[in-house]
Amino acid sequence: SQELEQSPQSLIVQEGKNLTINCTSSKTLYGLYWYKQKYGEGLIFLMMLQKGGEEKSHEKITAKLDEKKQQSSLHITASQPSHAGIYLCGADPSSSGTYKYIFGTGTRLKVLA
């Protein structure tokens, strides 16, 4: 079965610093989704990547899907305390879109003011 591994597991950065979170799949990704979760709360959808080489940005967050479609990175520029939380990548293992999503175990981000 397909697995998603995220690195690092946790990250503490000073406000204003850039950071990158990685999501690596054991199999080809047909759709890669990034979510943010505040502790104990629901997940907020950030962005979706489907094509190899695709890159999307939302405010100061940029996500890329590599050409081989087995790894994605999430980059935050000039981090702020509001960026703190858990970042999760999710994927649909099927090319036909079953929505039987799997998720990585998450990266906990803390931003020090």
Next chain:
Amino acid sequence: EAQVTQNPRYLITVTGKKLTVTCSQNMNHEYMSWYRQDPGLGLRQIYYSMNVEVTDKGDVPEGYKVSRKEKRNFPLILESPSPNQTSLYFCASSTTGDGYTFGSGTRLTVV
């Protein structure tokens, strides 16, 4: 406002007492899903539904039941809850080409 609504937010119950966690979405989404989130194990899918009357097991379906009689509702039923079902539960919905929209979560404790 487009949203997925779960109820209750918090629930403490005793072993063996049947319970239902409700989930409703107002976006006319075809796909709905239930996940549980546990420390160190991440999010694991319990059941999902691709449309009305179409449901399928996820990775951890044991001890749970679901039904999808209407497009907007996807309740999660625990017929005989046990302590190992203590967890944070999320309902989510989606449509083709989009990510899941998640509910706020239900924190269940079974004693």
